[in-house]
Amino acid sequence: MGSAQLSLSYGQAYVAPERRHHRSSMSVRYPDLGQLNAKGACAVISDSIRRNSMAKQAGDLSVRGFLADYYSTPDHWDVKTSATRVLRALNGWCYSQSQCVAEGGYVSSLSAMVYRGRTAHLFHLGDTLVFRLRGAEFEQLSRDHVTDLGGYRYPSRALGMDNSIDIDYAQFPIKQGDIFLFTTQAVLGTLMPSEYVQLIRQDASDLNAACDRLAGAAVQRAQSRGYGAEQFCFQLVRIDELPDEQPDHPGRAYGDLPIPPELSPGDRLDGLEVQAVLSRTAQSRVYRVRDIQTEREMVMKAPSPELSNRNVYLEHFLLQQWVVERVKSPFVVRIMESSRPRRYLYYLMAYVEGETLTEWARRHPQATLVQRLDIVNQLGKAIQALHHRDILHQKIYPGNVLIDTHGQVLLTDFSACRTRDGGSHGDARDLLRQVGLTEHSAPEYALDDSVGRRSDQYSFASTAYWLLTGELPYELTPNRLRSHTDLEQLVYRSARTRNPEVTPALDEALRRALDPQRSLRFRRMSEFLRELRQPLAAVRQEERPGPRVFRDSGQFWQGIAAILLLLLVLSWLLR
Template identity: 75%
Template sequence: MTPVQLSLSYGQAFVAPDRWRHRSSMSVRFPEPPLLAAKGACALISDSTLRNNLAKQAGDLSVKGFLADYFSTPDHWDVKTSATRVLRALNAWCFSQNRQMSDGSYVSSLSAMVYRGREAHLFHMGDTLVFRLRGAEFEQISRDHVTDLGGYRYPSRAMGMDSGLEIDYASMPLKQGDIFLFTTQAVQGTLMPSDYVRLIREDASDLDAACERLGTAARERAQERGYGGDQFCFQLVRIDALPDEASEDKPGRVYGDLPIPPELSPGDRLDGLEVLSVLSRTAQSRVYHVRDLHSGREMVMKAPSPELSSRNAYLEHFLLQQWVVERVKSPFVVRIMEPSRPRRFLYYLMAHVKGETLAEWARRHPQASLEQRLDIANQLGKAVQALHHRDLLHQRIHPDNVLIDAHGQVVLADFSACHLRDVDGHRRSRGLVRQLGLTEHSAPEYALEDDVGRRSDQYSLASTIYWLLTGELPYALAPNRLRSHTDLEQLAYRSARTLNPEVSVALDDALRRALDPQRALRFRRMSEFRRALRPPRDPAHDAGEGGSRRPGEPNRFWQGVAGILLLLLVLSWLLR
């Protein structure tokens, strides 16, 4: 007998003079069975404020952004972990954009409900409304977060309103026949609970028609009472069938529960992939150069070490690495490749970069010019900045993790320590790096167990660039050797100009600041450091010699102009 799966129906209706100018957004996504078992189905509604020039964009962004990222989270994450991380990352992006705007904002209320198995999970921010109709019982299951200012009601605790996001979370068992209503704050003061029940039950088989009835009734009631009735929207979701408890799948079955591959050697085959060479063997992972026997594509396979136990913290993090890299779209960050057939073992595939590590490149090009080295530094800065734009920390930037292809393209690889910023806390992020081992380019805060963040990556990037320009480290005592905060006094910066006279004073000062042992004293933003890495427009003029324009030439030109004007003035006076 085929097991019963979750099944639902939904209907929607907008009440607005121009649907394309509304400030609300709603959506339902019901994925195919494999994804449905791991992630469930989603229903969302968002609403922005009336006095917002970006109201429509804000509403659409929160809904589309959640759906795009939630279903891409690792299969072994539970619903609460997946949704919470996606919402916080989306809120961080909205808040950062709002700080740069003056005529609108990406602030919106949002209610998202995930239906997985026999349970519903509600995530709520702001003042959107969610109700449940079970039999004759109609109740509101979301809380209104509003603030009264000058007679107007504004949402509070909404998406994009603050750097920290407070999310109301609730889980509840589902029953067949449950109906959930999603609507906005505009409906307050129009319909009574009895009106909702009557209008929905009038013909519950057609949920679109039920939403239209709700919209028409709400508009008429608003007009009778003198309310603004031109911005209503309603969404109904009905649970038609629930899976059997015995047949309910657990999250992670598709990916997280796969076995670790055995030790592989050149010539071995796994899931239609032939091992061409072994690139790396460490205590935590194995990296292989492989070829897909079906397509002929050459790729890089990364798998956990066969010696790892199921409780190892690195193994838990390994499950996140593919998802982490998939979030970043940049030519300077290695791409994830999809396998041509289902995986039977735990691994992921990356694009194969035909090139060499930065350490190998530096050994082969000892006479490379300063401009070449700064070009590499700027490309690497773009790679790190692409990670930071997705709220990710790399945490292991050093020459062996940077690849350069035959065309001079820089690609950042190895995401074994990559972590979502400020999601699991600094302690877990530091612990992951310490388990993998600190490098001579690690920021001092890792050794001293202080808070880490984007400026920690800035330090590692600057240390790698300093090494690229000079062949040495910026401090006689490597930061990974620090034992206490008093050891910081031993970190005396060695000027890059003493090791490479081609380094300008401005560039040396920028490196000094990015490499400050105190994290708070480094550049606030990666973009500031990247600007400081750009070579001067006229290096010859910066050096004070040999240029198309001689020093003092502009002064002599204007002195000549002033002399001519003075002469004309004297002549006009004499000829009166």
Template identity: 70%
Template sequence: MESELALSVGQAFVAPERRRHRSSMSVRIPEPRLLALKGACALISDSSSRNAIAHQAGELSVRGFLADYISTPEHWDIKTSATRVLRALNGWCHSQSGHVSGGSYVCSLSAMIYRGREAHLFHMGDTLVFRLRGAEFEQLSRDHVTDLGGYRYPSRALGMDGNLDIDYITMPLKQGDIFLFTTPAVRGTLMPSDYVQLIRQDASDLDAACERLAATAQERAQERGYGGEQFCFQLVRIDRLPEDVTEAPDKLYGDLPVPAELSVGQRLDGLEVRGVLSRTAQSRVYRVFDPVSRREMVMKAPSPELSSRNAYLEHFLLQQWVVERVRSPFVARIMEPSRPRTHLYYLMNLIEGERLSDWARRHPQASLSQRLDIARQLAKAVQALHRRDLLHQQIHPDNVLVDTHGQVVLADFSACRLREGDGHKHSRELARQLGLTEHSAPEYALDDDVGRRSDQYALASTIYWLVTGGLPYDMPPHQLRSHTDLEQLSYKSARSLNPEVPQALDDALRRALDPQRALRFRRLSELVVALREPRNKGEAVKATSSVSNRFWQGLAVLLLALLVISWLMR
């Protein structure tokens, strides 16, 4: 289509064979629908020459951004999408750097997104981005460097610190604009006039222009005595701008209306309603049958009364994105409709089973081993969400399904949100709006910061209920009114309600259920370890006891023999 944004790209990379590459660059121009929605991406990354895993750090940052940015919810704006992806990448890189020796997952990164008639630049560290407009050559990125012992190191780089400070600027585009992405190695080799002359020499072939830049930079570097450096150049030219990029507000939700109330026997987009599973103030959940695929599925739609409440509709779309993004056998998965949707809803696979609360009532004699197996599966579901930087916030027995084979599936994401940087104020408000339960962590009732350890509390409370049939505190935490009420919370040992519970598990539950969020496990995996029961534990204890008894019996016989010998030798 002539009204679409059109770009041309050129690249050149030169590095001595004896040196390991430490830079990475890429451009992604998606198919037309995503190009209009998310835009085209151009990135460059660079790491220190003293970093043993410099190339891996650069490759991971570029590939990770391109993969995750395109997968962000369609209703997010560019700044929100890119910033959250970069912060997630930064958190992963920073945490992984502690597990490697001789290097780190730290790199400078510049990412530019072209959408419509605007460009959005996200910059960290000391990679370089320039714009050539006519004869004007302008640096768009800022240099963030620190001088240490005569060497310049990037600061505010990706993976360097747990908190990421990102430079963000937007600028209007003009047809013919050329953007240059390069690395700090080029400093001291080319002047602004050189860039303009070498690019304009033949701007129709951007690959050749990059090759000229690289060859000239290498030649100048050798003349100055530091020819061992590598050079990386990437050019992006704006060939055509879209004619009209004005978007109506209702485009945010794809122009899809909220479905009216449905009853058994009615059809929507060819899907036949066979049962109403849930009606709440926020949503409707139906059991539907698709005659084309011959499958039964679960349809979730916003409540008809909320059709004008865009704030909830935005969160409803996030729920769908959560289901699409998380890949785990313990989390409900999204199903694609066989026909185009005409209303706002999404489909999930149908779980033939029952809620965990119903399962527990029907299986009062279930063994501790069976219950711990369910607990371990539920913990894996929560870990799958946390790996995607998501909080569930509504972990309790009614939101957990157990199928006919004992498979556990976490199936409700009404309160699920991405982790935020403001103490999760919006997450906490959403959870309270949907309603707290007896398994909710105390911080939700006390307006304190919430986070992964809040999910840890709810998971531990559900496990405690599963193995004991009771609750860890006499006062439900969601009924707390002030911080002084926390002092009234006294943990009831799980072993006092079920003597079969191992002491190690009781101790782990006690810590995960601590009223003070900071005192719980730092990582959920520490609780998961306590759920791993050794097989044939009773036999192992008996065998250990038997070996111990034989040892002491043999020692007694030996001492008796020595005593007899000493008596006979007198």
């Protein structure tokens, strides 16, 4: 007999004059077994204020956004890390969008409860209400965050209300038979705790019917007391069965798999035959493999067999596949699925027939400025695709850039990547140092300073400078810095002195993106790319040939004379 899994039931009831005018939203997500073990089941409720013209949009978006993003976080993140990062990102988006709305805003209270294993995790913002019914005990789990203004109660610490948020978090064990009630501030002043218990217990087997009883009783009580009864929202969740034991850390489906042994051409693993060894480093092994069943050629990346289980890189390895899966771009290498279940820790990428940017530059010393700028702009689009997902690559240099047989650029090797809020800058620095700093790494990595998108901008600009000039922008490479006083030795060497084709505007854009001080670089990658595209367009315009007849005035008049002479000869012959 298989082990028991977490099982739950739920019911809902909503009272509103018209569905399009509702300001509350609620949902329960019970995922498939894989995500149930890693992420758990989730119940969410949100509520906006009556005087908000964007109330419906705010309520719906907060619930849908939380559920979609929570289940998209890496499996090896714990519940608290995943939910808090999603809520902070969602809050930032709601707050920024509210600044663009003339009336109202994307502001709402929200309570989300994640049930994983034998534990419930509550995340709460604002004044939505969460209660637990255990036996005859009816207990409020959430705290009311409200402010009284002019006789009206408004939620405080709500989602989208400020650029930063303070999230209430609590976790507690759950028992079989526990019932959780999610509702809104509108019910206050209607039902007593004993009435909630009675109405729910009257027939707890049908939770939808129980929610209907609660809604009907709340409406009747509100009307009898002269309260507004136009908006009531009830959601009940019952724990039907608990798993036999608390699941191990999230991501155990991959994290507990053994590291593959050392492989050589001809060896087979999980139905994959090794064709060639592409790379062996202290941290990883990269192989070109062929799926025996489908005949597809792919690239397998696995941790080095020498790594211990507590190694920083190995802990980070689980994130790499998730990063590549999240980024959909023709300029970023694709993740591939194996035709068989994995028995070892690795991931598969599409095999690209091509060469690194280092090899391309060596084989094309006479490449034009237009060709080189085209490669630079493709690489910029790849980095933008990562940044749009709040991912830092952290190791952009010519050896990590592939150019396929059609001239398309692909960014590879995510061994140092991380999400922008994925730990402290010290964690990012330690990881990059283990993987290895390059001569294109931004100075802040060597100097223990904070890092961000503009750190990737520096590495990208350094790679572009190298491609355009064949040299580095500074005599002292940033990865050799020992103190902040060494920054004074970083004196920019103009790209125009090394390649006269580089325009003044392009040289100035490179200089700014390569500023040793991170705060002085371009604020956004898009600004830098716009500066790169302008000289590219200008160069193409100059190379475009004009009408042939105007390019040489001497040839033009010679042509006119020849035509007149021909007409004169014809006139004599036709006499």
